[in-house]
Amino acid sequence: MRNISKMSTLEQKFPLLAIENGCIISKDADITVAFEMELPELFTITSDEYEAMHSTWYKSIKVLPNYTIVHKQDWFIMERYESELRKEDISFLGRAYEKHFNERPFLNHSVYLFITKTNKQKMMQQSNFSTLCRGNILPKEITDKEGVNAFLEAVDQFERIMNSSGFFTLKRFDADEIAGTSEKPGLLDRYFSLSESNHASLEDIRLGADEVRIGDKILCLHTLSDTDDLPAHVVTDYRHERLSTDRSDCRLSFAAPVGLLLSCDHIYNQYIFIDDSAENLKKFERQARNMHSLSRYSRANQINKEWLEEYMNTAHSKGLTSIRAHFNVLAWSDDREQLKHIKNDVGSALAMMECKPRHNTIDTATLYWAAMPGNAADFPSEESFYTFIEPALCFFTAETNYKDSLSPFGIKMADRMSGKPLHLDISDLPMKKGITTNRNKFILGPSGSGKSFFTNHMIRQYYEQGTHVLLVDTGNSYQGLCSLIQNNTKGNDGIYFTYTEENPISFNPFYTDDKVFDIEKEESICALILTLWKGEDKYIEKTESNELGTAIHNYIRMIHKDEKLIPCFNTFYEYLRDVYRVELQSRDIKVSKDDFNIDNLLTTLTPYYRGGRYDFLLNSQQNIDLLSKRFIVFEIDAIKDNKDLFPVVTIIIMESFINKMRRLKGIRKMILIEEAWKAIASANMAYYIKYLYKTVRKFFGEAIVVTQEVDDIIQSPIVKESIINNSDCKILLDQRKYMNKFDIIQNILGLTEKERSQILSINQDLDPKRKYKEVWIGLGGTQSAVYATEVSMEENLAYTTEEREKMEVMDKVEQLNGDIETAIRQLAEQKREIIRKEESSQT
Template sequence: MRNTLKAATIESKFPLLSVEHGCIISKDADITVAFRVDLPELFTVTSAEYEAIHSAWAKAVKVLPDYSVIQKQDWFTKENYKPETDREDMSFLSRSFERHFNERPYLNHTCFLYLTKTTKERMRMQSNFSSLCRGNIIPKEVNKDTAVKFLEAVGQFERIVNDSGFVRLTRLASDEITGTPESAGLIEKYFALSLDDTTCLEDMELGADGLRVGDKHICLHTVSDVEDLPGTVGTDMRYERLSTDRSDCRLSFAAPIGLLLSCDHVYNQYIFLDDSAENLRKFEKSARNMQSLSRYSRGNQINKEWVDKYLNEAHSFGLTSVRAHFNVIAWSDDAEELKHIRNDVGSQLALMECKPRHNTTDAATLYWAAMPGNAGDFPSEESFYTFIEPALCFFTGETNYKSSPSPFGIKMCDRVSGKPLHVDISDLPMKKGITTNRNKFVLGPSGSGKSFFMNHLVRQYWEQGTHVVLVDTGNSYQGLCEMIRRKTKGEDGIYFTYTEESPISFNPFYTDDCVFDVEKKDSIKTLLLTLWKSEDDRVSKTESGELGSAVSAYIERIRADRSIVPSFNTFYEFMRDDYRRELEEREIKVSKEDFNIDNMLTTLRQYYRGGRFDFLLNSDKNIDLLSKRFIVFEIDSIKENKELFPVVTIIIMEAFINKMRRLKGVRKQLIVEEAWKALSSANMAEYLKYMYKTVRKYFGEAVVVTQEVDDIIASPVVKESIINNSDCKILLDQRKYMNKFDSIQALLGLTEKEKGQILSINMANNPSRKYKEVWFGLGGVQSAVYATEVSAEEYMTYTTEETEKLEVMQKTEELGGNIELAIKQIAESKRNKN
């Protein structure tokens, strides 16, 4: 029985012969080299940088020989986020974060570049001679000399583009093109219109009614005629949604049909390098013919003028005549949705001022020619003449945000799609030489989500083994600290705050291991001198020496006699009885003018048992802060107290310096919230100045968080030491300071690019998602805006709303102290309400 169906197998029409040494060889003897292209991230490129990228492409294209085809193929595929909830070491909040983003849709971008060497005859072929239309294909022989010269030119092309520093080309190996038994290759993925490794081939329909690959219905838009082009093109364009009258947000000229087109699509960009001199001769001849016929048709006269303009440009500026073509292949499983996609593609092309042309005539041959390695099959009538420079303006210049390859970091979100990203702002920038320290400076006005972001950051740092010491002024970390305390059964999550019922209490004389190094002894001596002397009093060498000797003698005593409870009470008694007796029995007497022990004991009497501040240095909880990984000092209620505040600041300093010196190879983080309040103490100001310069040597980082710009400027310590020694700057919504942002820019040393990014924060937020944006700037080299979006469980942990905090605590008590279960139930009820 005769088969009447007009169907053929792919094998019979397949134009490719083999893949050898990473090159695709076609049956028509075309050689193609394939690259994976890494582009810079969205919203991180300035106009000047787009110019530099364009210039690098132009230089690279010019080294390729005649009759070469440059095909850049950008894949934009819709994917859903797959959460990582199967790790055993995941905390309750980390698992909640991952579950919150389960199945979150986003547009994934992958870019490939194919450089093809073909022949003069192949470059002139039209769609009726495509390998799709031929009955059989007779393989031709590759010219060895031509192939060698082409591969040398490809090597130069790769080097020029990579040296630009913005775009990275990585040559694809043979297995990546052909695939392996375990994963699909590039050609197989193209025929399935899917970048999944587990993709499988399906039937294809390349007919007059349209294209279909499996269940995917395809529409194809082309820019293939001079009449379809905009009046002017550029390397980049202004993105109005994230620009202000004071700042610019730039995207590449082709961005509307790139990441801004939110459907499954492939954007193909072609440049065909003919013999430029021959092209120009052809145009000269055409111009003369039009001139001779101009009296019969005004159209000939006008066309002659256009051709003359083209020739004048080419000869005046030494431009290379090339042909170009651009098309968008979009698809959907739903034929009805395809109509909307067709409209979307058309409207995005119109944004570029191109005339949208939905192509049905040559759709099959254009899809076939876009196959990796088959650019020589491209129908020549679908291209238009131009120069290299304007053709390159249609190349997409950016990709979506990428996760950091570093094992350490924090989870943020892509500001466009909301996809979770792993971002390292501490270690990787140091390794790459982008920053020289891990210190951070955080600036954000009230209500910008500053405390919320800091809760998110410190929680993730703590979960990754960091020792965190926080100086807070507003109970911002109370919820997180309480959760850590209950989770660790009181072993961690230490919260120091002052209330009348439960006054703040320390014991600087207690250590778990009874180790008192020089730093620890010095800090106790400094504390005692601060309690004894006022700021105006001079401390003599004798007083400092005697007090140091007394501290050392007391430490030896408690080491020898473990029945003595280390505290200020027993130290006071040791000074009053034993040390005073030892002074009196000395051969060389110490005069009262040099060291007045009675005056000291009288002054310190208020910190001894029964005194006004006897609670302060006699804590009976025996907490050694060295081993605690999350410590919060809430100083808001005591910052005006002249007796308590200096003591608390010294204990904070001592606690962190002790960690810094003794914990080798352990990450440490000191965070000072609303630093200007803490800096009102001269001791604390000098300490922070020292800390910012020293902490990097001990695998640590100091972080200052503030909301008022004027406070930064007012403090010379912050201005000179903190800002200059913070290579990582973190800014939140600065629109309140729009009119005085120039002073912030000058103070922080921000570039125009960074200013544009910062002023775009929260300008075009997705109303269907609840998040705030934050800007990270690393060493003036790398910067980007990310979104802080969290799960309902994390929100209830971080919240600073009094009613919500009370709700969590009440629920926790009802459930017998299980705070995680309480938060889980409250979060679930809120989700159900929504």
Template sequence: MRNILKSATLESKFPLLSVEHDCIISKDAEITVGFKVILPELFTVTSTEYEAIHSTWLKAIKVLPDFSIVNKQDWFIQENYEPDVQKDELSFLSRSFERHFNERPFLNHTCYLFLTKTTKEHSRKQSNFSTLCRGFIVPKEIQDKETAVKFVEAVSQFERIVNDSGFVKLARLTTDEIVGTNEHAGIIEKYFALSQEDVTCLQDMAISPAEMRIGDKLLCLHTLSDLDDLPSKFQTDGRYEKLSTDRSDCRLSFASPVGVLLSCNHIYNQYIFIDDHTENLKRFEKQARNMHSLSRYSRANQINKQWIEQYLNAAHSFGLTSVRCHCNVIAWSEDHEQLKRIKNDVGSQLALMECKPRHNTIDTPTLYWAGIPGNAGDFPSEESFYTFIEQALCLFTEETNYRSSLSPFGIKMVDRLTGKPLHVDISDLPMKKGITTNRNKFVLGPSGSGKSFFMNHMVRQYYEQGTHVLLVDTGNSYQGLCTLINRKTKGEDGIYFTYTEDNPISFNPFYTDDYQFDVEKKDSIKTLLLTLWKSEDDKTSKTESGELGSAVNAYIKKIKADKSVTPCFNTFYEFMRDDYRQELNRREIKVKKMDFNIDNLLTTLSQYYRGGRYDFLLNSDKDIDLLSKRFIVFEIDSIKENKELFPVVTIIIMEAFINKMRRLKGVRKQLIIEEAWKAIASANMAEYLKYMYKTVRKYYGEAIVVTQEVDDIISSPVVKESIINNSDCKILLDQRKYMNKFDSIQNLLGLTEKEKAQILSINMDNHPSRRYKEVWIGLGGVQSAVYATEVSLEEYYTYTTEETEKLELNNLAEKLDGNMELAIKQLAESKRNQIYET
């Protein structure tokens, strides 16, 4: 049946002919190659790096032949986070985290790049010659085989130059990605649906200058198509004031206001038209002469002549290439009132670029049509302005939103800009990529910065992924999480050791179940004994260290030979007092007391021997079963001021962790030391700390030190040598209260200016309706970003260190027969209802 309606079909106007060899062929014989572009993440690029990216684009574009079109198309689509709560292995807290972010809106960014080879004749077409207004006429000049081959070769060079830069990555679009498959929509279908989802059903289009509509989506268009609309000066990047301080700069690309910072559905199109440079300059020479001859009739002609001459002088003086450029923002909404707000938002963001917002109500259909992938040759030439490649590239958006890690292992953090949950791997993937050489971490955050919440959040997720976690804590920060794990596992896990006078922590450093003592075990015992003997200010001589090591070796031989001797500190002390002292006296070469004073050693260690003040500490008659327990907390807050007891207890816990580490093959292990390191950061402990930090890497483990006092890390050379230099992952929280001291922190941690700017931006522009604290994570000085630690109410009440909230939770748990999980659920739900009511 013949179509008698006035409306046209998409088939009759469709400008594309076919897709062959991953190239789009238009009905005007134009060839287009498409790429998906991976840009750097937001707030992670410095001014120097923006210039390097700009330089890369410049080098790449210069290899393209004349009458080529570069169309960079950035899609920003509002989506809602869809939690995956159906997984069977999800824990109670993981499921509550996912539910907390259910339907959380965020702006998803997808970037494409299309390189089109058009013809000289077609490049000069105006809007009244668009395929929307006419049939298809085969151009006089069409692409021959040689032209096509040269263009494809140039595109390959373009791709290589960009990918070699290390900042931007191009992935060639395949035929299936362009035209789609039975299961997935192609980019052309997505463009006609204004969606990045798999939409395979085309919608009606209403095309008119007054209003353009695709389905229910109403379009508005803002253009940068005239020199009068542009700022007087272009630059690659600019200062983002909201996250900058007087000591640091946060940088974003020049066009970022219409990129990720414009929070509505929109497409940002950037076009660069490469014409015949020589012909362009000849045309301008002719125009300048005409303007000069007409200058007597109008002063404007004389001024225009001067502008043209400046353009020609710049082109000849600096070897710049003359091109045409155009940018537009296509935004849409399904509601007229909301569309008005979007128009204002787009206009205000363009004004932030110092551009004149121009709402185009005439050329919306033709500019939308030219944006079809592969149809850039249909662009109306009157909508472009002349400039140079360098200036045109400043209008490119050069950053994207945060991306999740592809690694199966990691932790859930949150995008600081949109609030979208992200999967971040800060242990395995950086090691595989060579960014880091170990998994150790150093955490610095003052009181109130959210340090405890972040650590609880990280440790909980590591535990749920099979990690054996051992914590040395001094402030009950992990009591809630440990109690929850303990109740959940019915006492099989989540072991909480605390020091009390009635039930002190005791160990046996000489105990092994198989009497096997390797070199590392012997060294750790020797280091422990030196710590017990020497004060913080005393230095250990080589003779003292050697003799004590020999004594440990001799004692181990004795207990192996005589199984009636119980391995413990008491029998070791007796061996030193009776056997080893006599052996020293029998030697031909005597050891002077000033070199190794065994009497002083025995006197100092007597308080740990039978009948001494601390005789319980090293003579435990039972081995603490650390091997099978995956979550263990040693809370030693009550002895943290005891200069004799605290370092010994801490060292033995660490030695016990190393023993656990050696025996569990292929299992991830994590040792976390909170403020305890301050008591053990003596000269005698330096070698042991270095040894532990270097050894843990070899056994699929990681050591984490957490501190809040800046002065401690600045004043302790042991911490710098033993901990900081062996921690490739550094985690810092809000440092603004140390703003005046930050230069020394920066020098100590070896932070770059980029990392400094990121750290000082923490919590500066937090969303008022969301409750979270930000955290900076740096990996090997190569990769760094600021994330948000946002948790559900269930997680909040599990992690909280507020005494009143902990009491409220514990009292509720007692009423529920000790069911901590149910108590957390009920408390969180009641608080949530209170928030809704208010």
């Protein structure tokens, strides 16, 4: 008797019986194994890799037995970024960043894979025998126990092939993840609510012939179920023109238009039905003979016969497996007007794949029901078409959106498509995984490409996570950030060394907070005095080095004994003149002036002693021990050409960092050198950089060089190999200015063709609604992607290197008696208000 009830409960129609040993068992005795699947990231896959992924799918599916259904289900849900404003230790700029991105919409992508074992009869059933149409569903008993074991073994083999490919990660779901718990919804909950978090019991389901609704969500279905709707040719991937150039290719999978490129809530279902291929071909033989016998009555019969023969010839000649396939896009919205736009968007996406968009209004309920996790065997056979495994796999999506790094340490960048913040670890996790062997970085970008913005953004986050940062700058790029740190720490951190006539640069190499002078410290002071005495080019005798080292050692012993002695260059000079010179003369074994000319030494050092031309340089009264300061900037632009000052400053810079490197155990430290060629021009600096790049990784540190031209690095033969070969993390910004000579850059940096294509896609397709620039980050030559550097208005004002904006900030700071944080906050709000008024006037 026909069921005439207008309403049914989910329990009455529910086709699933149980979950046993992680498998979904249907009431018709079908068995389904469910997986969560991870795909490679968008815009990181080459054409060859797409082919390899296609081949992996093919090999995996070939191991599955007949009457198996492979159902891949891609979920694309519009979500909003939840900010981390509730964190207690969040900084002013960190809070501004989180506010800027709060509620930022993005398309979240999840991939599920269901492999179902059914039988021949169930595979061929039509929609009129769907569980939706049956009044009662009587559970059947599994009789073929050996077939079940063989299926599970084949699924294990399938999983191993996929996971060993390096492209995919399959994780099998357990019972709680499928059915859900009282605390957390499972796969079934999610499907019956079309939501990430809601439980199915909270949603009413209306499965009507005219409309399907899940709660308030109205469904819209487009199907690819007929060969007439398919393109003449399919491929694994295609060229994405918007991010490609005449010198590079950006590739996407064939199905990408209905994947991440379709920005609405939708599910993309992909089915492959593995029938008995030999039986299928026999059936086609019979049909071809029938068509031939009827061809005299209709030309269509003759054409169909030729198509069938071509299909069979291809199958036999190439050894292909005959299967059936089906693909559909299930989209939804709670607004009927918006649903019209979604319908058009889905149709356009299918048209981009050269498919004929078919809006299916009749089978929506049946196909929605069949796409339930574990219910693929309930799929109506008339909605599938015959093809081969290889072309069917071209309709599988092959990429996902960017993923967060699974690491507590890292920096926040943004997804280049949606602008969603991403947590990215480019220091620790790559080393842990063996992708890199060091944390060093090489940053290359022409003027105006956003270099300073990126480095400010990165360094600010490193500093806030406890890193000791030392910067060598040549353009006041970090003045704003340093001033903000000074303001927040009440002057206890954020040390900014620069040279002006009114306030010349000043140090005290003999001062330490704890009066600890290890061998490294003594040797660095000795190197400093020798540089002042001999310069950078003259040969230094061993006797001269030994005697000066002894003098420094004895002076340090005096510092420990005499608490009234003020450690500085002036008192050291007086010790040399009044104590050590006398001690030399009183020795039994005389030291000749040829071996150690102390008078010449004192004469040469006179300009740095009290009353001399450079007496300010090594006699700072501030008594700052740089070991304990976490943010230090050396601005050397004004002295880079001064032959007297620059060598001294160079040694003090490197000594400061090496002291941190060796004494701060278990603490992260970083040295960043901007516009390297100006600093590397010094032989001493080049030697130190070479030493740093080779040893800093052993002390939980990283060295970073930032430059506009690769030539700046390779001009120094000492540093050329050290920096590039020992920088496993390479960061490049917009290289369009160097397009004609990018081949040279590619060869010098050892970039692959894949990395070249990614780099040349930078800033090619920027969203005009967002203010950002893109940056390419490559790790160890094996992992790379392009990210967006997008910051809040507050960060923009703190990082800016534009003279007009810097003056605007400084003027506001002066008005507020030096309170730079309040100045930035007020200016940012003023600028946002201007933008709001402009937007409202346009609308």
